Amino acid sequence: MAAESELNTGVLLFLPYRALENRIFAVLAESGHEDVTPAQARVLQRVGPDGTRLTELAEQAQITKQTAGFLVDQLEKAGYVRREPDPSDRRARLVCLAEKALAAKEIADGVVAEVEKEWEEHLGRRRMKQLREALTALREITDPWA
Amino acid sequence: MAAESELNTGVLLFLPYRALENRIFAVLAESGHEDVTPAQARVLQRVGPDGTRLTELAEQAQITKQTAGFLVDQLEKAGYVRREPDPSDRRARLVCLAEKALAAKEIADGVVAEVEKEWEEHLGRRRMKQLREALTALREITDPWA
């Protein structure tokens, strides 16, 4: 590692990301969702409001569709998602959020809001805004689904 | 997910992080380091220039010391690290970077520099600076080892 003040941007991005994720999992566990694993969460997070196909979940989470299937099986058994037939393609099925996932999502969103508030208090409103703005702009060249 | 323009800061941090990581692994694989797995890399990344204890590696990577030991075993077999006795504590051993790891690190650093340059070109010098500055400040409240 270089001198303390010169960490590369990757590490700099990762540190707050992980801090946030840790906070979310801690609160989720406290509120009766200790059964969601990080791997499952990475898939669950990507299920859209109208359902999402397995293949699409796999792509976005950067895992194989077999792995995605495995994780969705578990999420289904645990009551977080349902699989419904896709009306537009009989091969496909849509993974949809169930009640339990919506409740968990609400809790997670609350933690995110809380942490974002803490960050804004630490950075000041102006720098927080600059941060979000720069990251949003960066998305244009780093997010394949932007 | 919310409207496109309103992604939470966690996702916003994660997207560029993963893009960078993917680039690093791609180049590393091309240059004869296809044997380092992501899990190993997360440990390897945290080995300091003067060697680092297993327990410390485990803490920083947020894995158990058993897992860390398992990964270091593999890195050692693959020639990326050595284990040397810690002169200050006869129980402990220091995990030290070997030649092969230094070479890989040089390559990785090159990719990071390249990607940072691309980002700066996209954002402009000013916003890139603001981004790094905000992230560095955030480290004060999100990095337990800051």
Next chain:
DNA sequence: GACTTTGGTCAGATTCTCTGACTACTTTGG
């Protein structure tokens, strides 16, 4: 010197992930 903490290992189980092979449905180009 007994007690507690800390650094690390061993053993075994579980979870996550992958590759390869396969079925069923859809799309496309005559």
Next chain:
DNA sequence: CCAAAGTAGTCAGAGAATCTGACCAAAGTC
């Protein structure tokens, strides 16, 4: 309309990564 090619998903089996629990040896504390 039909054959070929592509896409959605599953099954089977293997390998990688991770954990918990039990343990040993050296350090630190009273």
